[in-house]
Amino acid sequence: MTHAADGARPSRGAPPATDSAARRRLDRRISWTLGIRRQTLVGWLFVLPALVMYGVFVLQPLALTVQYSLYRWDGVGPATWVGLSNYVTVLSEPKLVETLFNAFRLVLFYSVIPVTLGLVTASVIHRVASGRLGTVSRTVLFLPQVIPLVAAGIIWGRLLSLTGLINQGLTAIGLGDVARAWLGDFDTALPAVGLIGVWVLLGFCTVLLLTGMARIDRALFESARLDGAGWRQEFMAITAPSLRYELGICFTVTVIAALAAFDIVYVTTGGGPGNATAVPGIQIYILAFLERQVGLASALAVVLIVLVLIVILPIQRLSRGGER
Amino acid sequence: MRVARTELYAGRALLLGLIAITIVPFVSIFTTALYPSGSVPSGLGLPADPQWGNFLEAFSVANMSALLGSSVFIVLAVVPIALVISTMAGFGIGLLRIPGAGLLLLLFVFGLTLPFEGIITPLYFLARQMGILNTRLAIVLPLIGLFMPFAVFWMRAHFANMPDEISEAAVVDGASTWDLFWRIHVPLARAPMASLGILMAVWAWNQFLLALVLVEDPTQRTMAGALGAFQGHYATDIPLLCAGTILILLPTLLVFIVFQRHVIAALLQGSVKG
Numbered sequence: 001m002t003h004a005a006d007g008a009r010p011s012r013g014a015p016p017a018t019d020s021a022a023r024r025r026l027d028r029r030i031s032w033t034l035g036i037r038r039q040t041l042v043g044w045l046f047v048l049p050a051l052v053m054y055g056v057f058v059l060q061p062l063a064l065t066v067q068y069s070l071y072r073w074d075g076v077g078p079a080t081w082v083g084l085s086n087y088v089t090v091l092s093e094p095k096l097v098e099t100l101f102n103a104f105r106l107v108l109f110y111s112v113i114p115v116t117l118g119l120v121t122a123s124v125i126h127r128v129a130s131g132r133l134g135t136v137s138r139t140v141l142f143l144p145q146v147i148p149l150v151a152a153g154i155i156w157g158r159l160l161s162l163t164g165l166i167n168q169g170l171t172a173i174g175l176g177d178v179a180r181a182w183l184g185d186f187d188t189a190l191p192a193v194g195l196i197g198v199w200v201l202l203g204f205c206t207v208l209l210l211t212g213m214a215r216i217d218r219a220l221f222e223s224a225r226l227d228g229a230g231w232r233q234e235f236m237a238i239t240a241p242s243l244r245y246e247l248g249i250c251f252t253v254t255v256i257a258a259l260a261a262f263d264i265v266y267v268t269t270g271g272g273p274g275n276a277t278a279v280p281g282i283q284i285y286i287l288a289f290l291e292r293q294v295g296l297a298s299a300l301a302v303v304l305i306v307l308v309l310i311v312i313l314p315i316q317r318l319s320r321g322g323e324r
Numbered sequence: 325m326r327v328a329r330t331e332l333y334a335g336r337a338l339l340l341g342l343i344a345i346t347i348v349p350f351v352s353i354f355t356t357a358l359y360p361s362g363s364v365p366s367g368l369g370l371p372a373d374p375q376w377g378n379f380l381e382a383f384s385v386a387n388m389s390a391l392l393g394s395s396v397f398i399v400l401a402v403v404p405i406a407l408v409i410s411t412m413a414g415f416g417i418g419l420l421r422i423p424g425a426g427l428l429l430l431l432f433v434f435g436l437t438l439p440f441e442g443i444i445t446p447l448y449f450l451a452r453q454m455g456i457l458n459t460r461l462a463i464v465l466p467l468i469g470l471f472m473p474f475a476v477f478w479m480r481a482h483f484a485n486m487p488d489e490i491s492e493a494a495v496v497d498g499a500s501t502w503d504l505f506w507r508i509h510v511p512l513a514r515a516p517m518a519s520l521g522i523l524m525a526v527w528a529w530n531q532f533l534l535a536l537v538l539v540e541d542p543t544q545r546t547m548a549g550a551l552g553a554f555q556g557h558y559a560t561d562i563p564l565l566c567a568g569t570i571l572i573l574l575p576t577l578l579v580f581i582v583f584q585r586h587v588i589a590a591l592l593q594g595s596v597k598g
Contacts, residue, residue, distance in 0.1 A: 040422055040423055042501045042502075043416045043420040043422030043501070044416065044422055045416075046412040046413060046415055046416030046420065046422075046501075046505070047412070047413045047416040047417060047422065047428060049408075049409040049412065049413070050409040050410055050412065050413035050432075050472050050475075050476055051413065051428070053409065053465070053468050053469040053472055054431075054432065054435065054469050054472040054473070054476075055469075056465075056469060057447070057450075057465055057466040057468070057469025057470065058435055058438065058443065058466075058469045058470055058472070058473075059435075060446075060450070061443035061446035061447050061450060062438070062442070062443050062446075064443075064446035064449070064450070065442060065443055065445065065446050068445065068446065075449070120338075121338070121339070121342060124335040124338055124339060125339065127331070127335065128331060128332045128335035128336060129335065129336065129339055133336060133339060134339075136343070137339045137342065137343055138588070139584060139588075140343045140346050140347060141342060141343070141346055142580075142588055143346060143350075143577070143580070144346060146526055146576050146577070146579075146580040146587065147530075147573045147576050147577065148529070148530040148532065148547065148548035148551060148572070148573060148576065149530065149532065149548070150530075150532050150548045150551045150552055150555075151548070151551060151569050151572060151573040154353075154551065154555055154565065154566075154569050155349045155350070155352070155353050155569065156349065158352070158353060158356065158562065158565075158566065159349055159352060163364055165348075165352050165368065199345070199346070199349070202342070203346070207588055230328075231331060252437075256437060256439065259439065260439030260440070260441060260442075262440075262441060262532070262533055263532045263533070263548070266532075266536075266552070267552060267555055280441065281439065281441040281533075284441045284444065284445065285441070285444070285533075285536075285537070288444070288445040288448070289445075289448070289537060294445060297445050298445055298446075301441060301442045301443070301444075301445060302442075304439055304441065304442055305438060305439065305442040308437050308438075308439060309437060312437050
């Protein structure tokens with residue numbers, strides 16, 4: 001990459017062969033290394049404050065979580081070593097296993113739907129709304145992303161309630177029979193919570209994918225259109241493959257949002273009815289702070305952390321592999 | 325543009341539909357907030373006699389002035405500190421490339437996927453042990469730590485892309501490492517720092533879990549945390565709850581509208597930079 005700073009260099013003369021350019025870069029790097037980069041200690045001092053805060057308030061609690069997970073502890077009295085039995089409970093007690101399943105069911109709503117719909121929306125904006133409508137849609141769709149999730153939960157809790165706007169609308173078009181307390185019904189509570197996630201995350205995905213599309217060489221689209229490519233062909237042949245990286249990010253962010261969901265669930269259903277919307281985040285909170293089963297809560301926390309890593313790493317690998 | 329007419333209309337219809345779905349919930353709580361306190365509103369329309377006083381009432385029952393103060397305090401404590409130390413770390417890792425830089429980066433990046441729930445339980449006991457439980461520090465200090473993975477990652481990406489020539493020229497002129505950082509590179513890093521600052525401010529403002537667990541008194545919490553408590557108390561008084569919700573999300577909306585381009589760009593660059 002060439003930068004504006006090139007002006008500061010001595011003139012290049014004739015266009016250099018690639019290996020002599022590389023050599024010059026190397027020389028430069030060596031002289032630069034001999035200079036300030038030698039001062040290891042000073043360099044580390046720059047990193048130290050961030051490392052301390054990260055170490056004390058993230059890495060230390062992380063280690064403690066693992067430690068707690070091996071004990072039975074009510075948070076006050078003495079703790080008893082129980083080995084891996086908390087993990088056995090997490091992976092075998094139906095209530096807790098269901099929690100993990102719920103997390104994956106949420107992925108469908110928080111991740112698959114927003115990314116798919118975002119892809120469609122972004123390509124629509126890209127193709128037919130380059131003007132004001134495009135700008136307005138971007139801004140408006142992004143709005144839910146900046147408000148507190150708690151607020152999104154309260155707003156939708158209202159809309160989805162028995163007397164809420166959704167049911168009023170259904171009644172108005174003659175579907176009054178379907179009306180129900182969406183968040184209080186065993187069958188619909190999880191999808192209803194998921195829907196709120198779609199509302200929140202759609203804008204993020206759309207705008208991110210749109211920036212990716214803006215980066216694609218316009219000439220590609222021009223020539224595709226000259227060849228008479230329709231929306232579908234253009235999408236399959238140009239847009240989707242070029243967006244691999246952005247898609248990777250969308251999936252990463254939204255999958256984490258799904259597996260680690262807390263705020264929206266807490267204010268709308270609190271995990272209920274029954275166990276219908278209990279996700280790991282909620283269950284950890286309940287176990288640790290309401291039921292005082294710190295060990296079990298910690299084991300679930302470790303499982304959640306590992307689960308996120310297991311899901312995210314392949315996505316990262318897929319979206320990055322082969323590039324560069 | 326060679327785009328078929330039907331596609332044009334279908335596309336625009338889709339966009340308008342999505343815009344409506346995004347906006348209607350906001351409109352709905354706004355009109356609901358204007359109904360007489362304690363009543364059960366219906367539809368999207370304004371009530372016959374809008375109760376603007378609901379906002380005043382919500383402002384006072386939610387103790388909004390204390391809340392605003394508390395949230396502003398938290399943001400002002402978290403953002404500058406997090407910004408300075410992450411910029412320094414990004415400089416050390418990305419530009420100085422100190423020995424072990426790769427490993428350090430990996431260590432920070434590992435934290436990017438860490439769900440807050442994963443460490444909230446020990447954070448509670450840690451805060452209790454440090455004697456900061458139920459104070460704003462219990463939110464501020466962990467939040468700075470929790471922001472580090474993203475913030476360091478972000479600033480490192482900026483510094484790693486700076487051409488060597490800039491630093492080299494400064495070093496030849498006899499600049500010390502600190503001069504190089506403070507005089508040369510911080511001014512050049514203003515744009516990514518500004519974006520990062522806005523992002524962290526919004527995240528701090530919206531932080532719920534830490535506030536819920538680590539601070540009992542709602543007036544010592546973040547805005548989002550206080551909203552949770554407010555909902556607990558006024559769940560039955562729908563217009564008042566809606567008025568309170570609007571008051572609490574108004575500041576973030578304003579920030580978004582004012583810094584709109586910045587916020588969007590920031591959020592996106594942040595995720596793309598990796």
